Amino acid sequence: MTRLADDLLVLARADQGRLPLNPESVSARTLMESAAARARSAAQLRGRRLVVRGDLGEDGLVYADPDRTAQALDNLITNALRYGDGTITLTAESGTDLVELHVIDEGSGFPEEVVERPFERFGRGPEARAAGPGSGLGLALVRAVASAHGGEAHARNRPDGGADVWITLPRRQARSL
Ligand SMILES: Nc1ncnc2c1ncn2[C@@H]1O[C@H](COP(=O)(O)OP(=O)(O)OP(=O)(O)O)[C@@H](O)[C@H]1O
Ligand SMILES: [Mg+2]
Numbered sequence: 001m002t003r004l005a006d007d008l009l010v011l012a013r014a015d016q017g018r019l020p021l022n023p024e025s026v027s028a029r030t031l032m033e034s035a036a037a038r039a040r041s042a043a044q045l046r047g048r049r050l051v052v053r054g055d056l057g058e059d060g061l062v063y064a065d066p067d068r069t070a071q072a073l074d075n076l077i078t079n080a081l082r083y084g085d086g087t088i089t090l091t092a093e094s095g096t097d098l099v100e101l102h103v104i105d106e107g108s109g110f111p112e113e114v115v116e117r118p119f120e121r122f123g124r125g126p127e128a129r130a131a132g133p134g135s136g137l138g139l140a141l142v143r144a145v146a147s148a149h150g151g152e153a154h155a156r157n158r159p160d161g162g163a164d165v166w167i168t169l170p171r172r173q174a175r176s177l
Contacts, residue, residue, distance in 0.1 A: 003074075003075075004135055004137070006071065007071075007075070007135075007137045007138065007140075007141040008137065010068070010071065010141055010144060010145065011121075011137065011140060011141060011144055014144035014145075014147070014148055019068070019144065019145075019148040021065040021068060021148055021149065022065050022067070023063050023064050023065050023149070024063070024064075024065075024066065025061055025062075025063055025172040026061070026062060026063075026064060026066055026069075027056075027060050027061055027062075028054075028056060028060040028061070028062055028092035028099045028101055028169070029052070029054070029055060029056070029060055029092060031062075031064070031066065031069050031070065031073065031101065032052050032073065032090040032091075032092060032101065033052050034066075034070065035070060035073035035074060035077060035090065036050050036051075036052050036077075036090055038070075038074060039074070039077045039078075039081070039088075042081060043081060043088065046081060048081060048085075048086070048087070048088060049086075049087040049088065050077075050087070050088045050090070051087060051088070051089050051090070052089075052090045052091070053089055053090070053091040054091040054092045054093060056092055056093075056094050056099065059094050059099075059171075060092050060094070060099055061099075061171065061172040062098075062099050062169040062170060062171060062172060063149075063169070063170050063171065063172045064149055064169045064170070065149070068145045068148070068149075069101075069145065069149075069167075069169070071141065071145065072141065072142045072145040072146065072167060073090075073101065073103065075138040075139065075141055075142050076103035076138075076142060076165050077090075077103055078138065079103075079138060079139070079163075079165070080103055080104075080105040080107075080163070082128070082131065082134075083105075083107060083125070083127065083128060083163070084105025084106065084107030084162060084163055085105065085106055085107035085108070085162075086105060086106025086107065086162070087105070087106055088103065088104070088105050089102070089103075089104040089105075090102070090103055090104075091104065093166075095168060097170065097171060098151060098168040098169060098170055098171060099168070099169055099171060100166045100167070100168050101166055101167050101168075101169065102164055102165070102166040103164075103165050103166070104158070104162060104163070104164045104165075105162045105163055106161060106162040107161070107162050107163065108161065108162075109157030109158065109161060109162055109163045110125070110155065110157055110163055111125035111126065111127065113125060113126070115155070115156075115157055118139050118155040118165070119139045119140055119142070119143040119153055119155070120140065121136060121137055121140045122135070122136040122137070123136050123139075124136040139153070139155070139165070142165070142167060145167070146167040146168065146169070149169050149170060150170050151167055151168040151169045151170060152167070152168050153165070153166070153167050153168075154166050154167075154168075
């Protein structure tokens with residue numbers, strides 16, 4: 001319930017174009033390691049592995065609000081635990097002016113009815129509706145947080161199975177210098 005309330009609040013503020021951000025220079029690796037640490041016991045309970053990959057060093061510094069980014073990563077990891085399978089891999093990749101933060105799993109990927117518009121509000125797959133709680137707002141929050149930073153959210157089903165969902169965040173240099 002708390003998460004739903006938090007997601008709704010962020011979405012409402014983002015809709016009004018005034019999602020408050022407190023950005024700072026932070027390494028993508030740190031953001032992902034903190035997210036992994038928060039999710040570790042939930043993953044262990046389900047017998048799932050959670051790994052953090054990619055060391056971009058200085059190239060991995062982003063200018064982002066750590067709390068909002070954490071909220072987005074937590075939503076992605078919750079999805080990977082709920083709807084995915086196998087190992088969950090958090091990885092940072094370097095783009096031209098931005099850094100990509102990926103959450104990848106080894107499940108069967110997004111269902112057909114969701115994969116075209118995964119970030120749409122209230123869009124949920126049949127298995128998600130059958131599985132119970134959830135509002136279909138988690139990914140909408142993820143996109144709102146990425147957009148507020150000037151970034152984007154993307155999702156795809158990997159050819160060898162599983163979902164790959166990522167956000168892009170500006171590099172530290174893009175705004176702070
Ligand atoms: N890693 C994933 N693998 C397969 N399907 C996924 C994955 N992540 C999301 N989905 C599908 O996308 C739908 C939308 O996800 P979203 O996080 O927006 O909503 P939710 O998880 O159903 O509810 P909420 O996040 O509000 O609790 C899910 O219901 C599920 O069908
Ligand atoms: Mg969700």
